[in-house]
Amino acid sequence: MSIALSILEAVEAKAHNESFGKISQIDLLIGKLAGIEPESLQFCFSAAAKGSIAESAVLAIDEPEGIGECADCGKRFPVSFYYAECTSCRSLRIRIVSGEEFRIQSMTIEKEEE
Amino acid sequence: MCDTCGCSSEAGAVLRKPGDTSFHFHVIQSSSGDDTHHHGEVHTHESNSRKIVIEQDVLLKNNLLAERNRGYFEAKNILALNFLSSPGSGKTTLLEKIIPSIQLHIPVAVIEGDQQTTNDAERIQALGIPVIQVNTGSGCHLDALMINRAMKELKLQDNSLLCIENVGNLVCPAMFDLGEALKVVIISTTEGDDKPLKYPNMFHEADICILNKIDLLPYVDFDTQKCRANAMRINHHLKWFEVSAKTGKGLDAWQEWLENRLTSH
Numbered sequence: 001m002s003i004a005l006s007i008l009e010a011v012e013a014k015a016h017n018e019s020f021g022k023i024s025q026i027d028l029l030i031g032k033l034a035g036i037e038p039e040s041l042q043f044c045f046s047a048a049a050k051g052s053i054a055e056s057a058v059l060a061i062d063e064p065e066g067i068g069e070c071a072d073c074g075k076r077f078p079v080s081f082y083y084a085e086c087t088s089c090r091s092l093r094i095r096i097v098s099g100e101e102f103r104i105q106s107m108t109i110e111k112e113e114e
Numbered sequence: 115m116c117d118t119c120g121c122s123s124e125a126g127a128v129l130r131k132p133g134d135t136s137f138h139f140h141v142i143q144s145s146s147g148d149d150t151h152h153h154g155e156v157h158t159h160e161s162n163s164r165k166i167v168i169e170q171d172v173l174l175k176n177n178l179l180a181e182r183n184r185g186y187f188e189a190k191n192i193l194a195l196n197f198l199s200s201p202g203s204g205k206t207t208l209l210e211k212i213i214p215s216i217q218l219h220i221p222v223a224v225i226e227g228d229q230q231t232t233n234d235a236e237r238i239q240a241l242g243i244p245v246i247q248v249n250t251g252s253g254c255h256l257d258a259l260m261i262n263r264a265m266k267e268l269k270l271q272d273n274s275l276l277c278i279e280n281v282g283n284l285v286c287p288a289m290f291d292l293g294e295a296l297k298v299v300i301i302s303t304t305e306g307d308d309k310p311l312k313y314p315n316m317f318h319e320a321d322i323c324i325l326n327k328i329d330l331l332p333y334v335d336f337d338t339q340k341c342r343a344n345a346m347r348i349n350h351h352l353k354w355f356e357v358s359a360k361t362g363k364g365l366d367a368w369q370e371w372l373e374n375r376l377t378s379h
Contacts, residue, residue: 001253002286009175092350
């Protein structure tokens with residue numbers, strides 16, 4: 001819930017600088033390893049945004065796959081968890097290079113009816 | 115070409131704040147009804163909607179404040195520990211057991227996080243330790259702002275130990291940096307030995323793992339080796355301790371480690 005509120009706070013602050021009206025879409029980047037459940041976030045956001053300029057905003061969520069890089073042989077491969085074994089040399093020294101993202105990418109705002 | 119998002123910026127303005135490279139608003143005109151952002155396309159100007167690039171970490175505000183807290187702790191040479199666990203795994207009891215002897219050499223203060231009640235704070239206060247209770251209400255974790263407020267109230271001493279007992283929850287507290295030096299995750303033998311696998315984010319973020327209630331091992335189906343192996347698979351840097359806060363078994367090792375850390379701090 002407080003995550004939904006921080007998103008709302010961030011977009012409201014940005015929208016404040018614009019003369020445009022309502023926010024129609026918010027683009028989020030939530031990696032598969034970020035520990036965020038997009039469905040519950042959608043649910044919380046609709047509750048958090050009630051009565052705000054983002055009330056009818058759609059959350060467009062991009063979920064990049066986790067990618068690990070083997071520290072021994074350098075091979076990159078998809079990972080779905082924090083522990084992984086290198087698919088080529090079976091090393092366990094894996095560095096997560098992608099999948100932990102949690103960012104607000106952009107938002108779309110609509111011109112107010114005149 | 116915008117260096118931040120790679121978007122062709124001929125058709126849109128880039129707003130920047132002077133002296134602030136982390137904020138980057140990319141104003142792009144897009145035709146009405148078209149809500150997707152086509153990189154490299156020329157965006158039309160006669161539109162009713164436009165896209166503003168934000169590119170900001172969702173937890174930016176918390177993270178910035180956490181770094182302020184961290185700077186304060188470093189300047190005053192305060193070791194701040196963030197204790198995390200499920201409800202009922204023995205965080206408060208563990209603090210009650212180790213604080214009195216640590217306090218003989220080093221001042222200790224505690225911040226207690228719970229949704230409601232001051233029960234835990236009262237238990238710590240009974241030891242004569244300065245304590246602040248943070249009641250998060252409906253919140254399921256402590257955040258950097260709560261710590262910032264609480265530490266000002268506590269009037270922390272230089273060269274001291276600050277124990278922050280987070281809300282009992284293995285999910286959300288993992289995401290919120292408070293400015294602590296170390297995260298200490300506590301699990302107990304009455305929980306499943308697959309807990310590290312079920313809540314990997316918490317174990318991934320933690321620096322120390324304490325297995326509590328080892329006095330109950332004869333009565334529960336808990337495989338210590340398996341639990342430890344699971345935790346190490348998630349995070350092989352994890353420092354591991356096995357204790358019983360109730361009987362005191364294993365507390366020496368943990369306390370010795372902590373005191374070494376405090377003197378080298």
